[in-house]
Amino acid sequence: MFGLFNKNKIAEEVKKVFIAEDYKDILPVAEYFKNETGVTFERQTSILQSKVTTFCKQREIYSFIELLNTIEHNKNIKQELIDYLTTNETYFYREFKQISELVDLVKKENNKVNILCAPSSTGEESYSIAIALLEAGIPSYDFHITGIDINSDALNKANIAIYRERNVRNLSSDIIEKYFIKNGSEYILNDNLKHLVNFKLVNVFDSSFKQIGKFDFVFSRNMLIYFDSKTRLKAKEILESMRKDNKYNVFFGHADLF
Ligand SMILES: C[S@@+](CC[C@H](N)C(=O)[O-])C[C@H]1O[C@@H](n2cnc3c(N)ncnc32)[C@H](O)[C@@H]1O
CATH class of the missing domain: 3.40.50.150 (Vaccinia Virus protein VP39)
Structure with missing residues (x-):
C-alpha cells in the first residue's frame, strides 16, 4: 500500500492526523511583536492573523504558540518574522x-x-x-x-x-x-x-x-x-x-x- 505514496507524502498524512493546527488566537503574537519592535497591529488583527498563518505554514509551524516558542530560541525565525511584518515603503526625495x-x-x-x-x-x-x-x-x-x-x-x-x-x-x-x-x-x-x-x-x-x-x-x-x-x-x-x-x-x- 505504501508503494503508492512517497516518504514525504506519508509524513504529511501522519502530521495531519497527529498535529492539530491552531491559528486562532493571534493576540499573543501581536503583543510579542509590539513589545519587540514597537509596531502595532491593533486595528489590523485579521490581516496579522492571515499573514502570520501563512508564515507559520511555510515553515511547518502548527500554531501561534509554537511560533512564539520557536522564536525564543531561534533568532533566524525571529528575524524572518520581523522582515515579513514590517512595512518598508520608501522612495528617493520623499518629503x-x-x-x-x-x-x-x-x-x-x-x-x-x-x-x-x-x-x-x-x-x-x-x-x-x-x-x-x-x-x-x-x-x-x-x-x-x-x-x-x-x-x-x-x-x-x-x-x-x-x-x-x-x-x-x-x-x-x-x-x-x-x-x-x-x-x-x-x-x-x-x-x-x-x-x-x-x-x-x-x-x-x-x-x-x-x-x-x-x-x-x-x-x-x-x-x-x-x-x-x-x-x-x-x-x-x-x-x-x-x-x-x-x-x-x-x-x-x-x-x-x-
Ligand atoms: C516606511 S519605512 C520608512 C523609511 C524612510 N524613513 C522613509 O521615510 O521613507 C519604515 C521602516 O521602519 C522600520 N522599523 C520599524 N520598527 C523599527 C524599529 N523598532 N527599529 C528600527 N526600524 C524599525 C521598518 O523596518 C521600515 O523599514
Whole structure:
C-alpha cells in the first residue's frame, strides 16, 4: 500500500492526523511583536492573523504558540518574522522639503557632520540626503550618513542599491544620469555614493542603538506611524537622545504626528 505514496507524502498524512493546527488566537503574537519592535497591529488583527498563518505554514509551524516558542530560541525565525511584518515603503526625495532644510543647516556648519537615518529601510532616504548635499556643493568628506533599520532584507537591498522606476520617480533625469547607471529597468546607484552611507541592523528600542554614537542631525520619518501613542513618545525620546547636542530638532515625518 505504501508503494503508492512517497516518504514525504506519508509524513504529511501522519502530521495531519497527529498535529492539530491552531491559528486562532493571534493576540499573543501581536503583543510579542509590539513589545519587540514597537509596531502595532491593533486595528489590523485579521490581516496579522492571515499573514502570520501563512508564515507559520511555510515553515511547518502548527500554531501561534509554537511560533512564539520557536522564536525564543531561534533568532533566524525571529528575524524572518520581523522582515515579513514590517512595512518598508520608501522612495528617493520623499518629503524633499525637509531634506532641503537639512542641506541649508549643514551649509552653515563648518565641521564635518554625522547624519542618522533611523529608519533607513531600503536606503532611498539616506542616499537622497547624500545626493542633495553633493548637489548643494558640500564635499563628500564633510558628511557621513548612517542608516539603521530592524529589517534585514531592507538593509540588504540598501547595500545592493539597485532600484526600480517607482523608487526614483521623484528624481530629475539629470540626477538619475549623474548618480545611477541604467540597465534595462534597473537603476544602479554609483559606487562612490554607496560609500557615503553605512547601514546597520538595529532596533531603535534595543540598547545597542544608543551605542552607535551621537549625531549632528537625526532623521526619523515614517516609522512612528506604525506605533501606538505611548510607544511613539518612547521612540521620540530615544531618537532625541541620539543627538550630539540639542541644537536641532529631530526630523520626523509629517505623518508621525504626536
Ligand atoms: C516606511 S519605512 C520608512 C523609511 C524612510 N524613513 C522613509 O521615510 O521613507 C519604515 C521602516 O521602519 C522600520 N522599523 C520599524 N520598527 C523599527 C524599529 N523598532 N527599529 C528600527 N526600524 C524599525 C521598518 O523596518 C521600515 O523599514
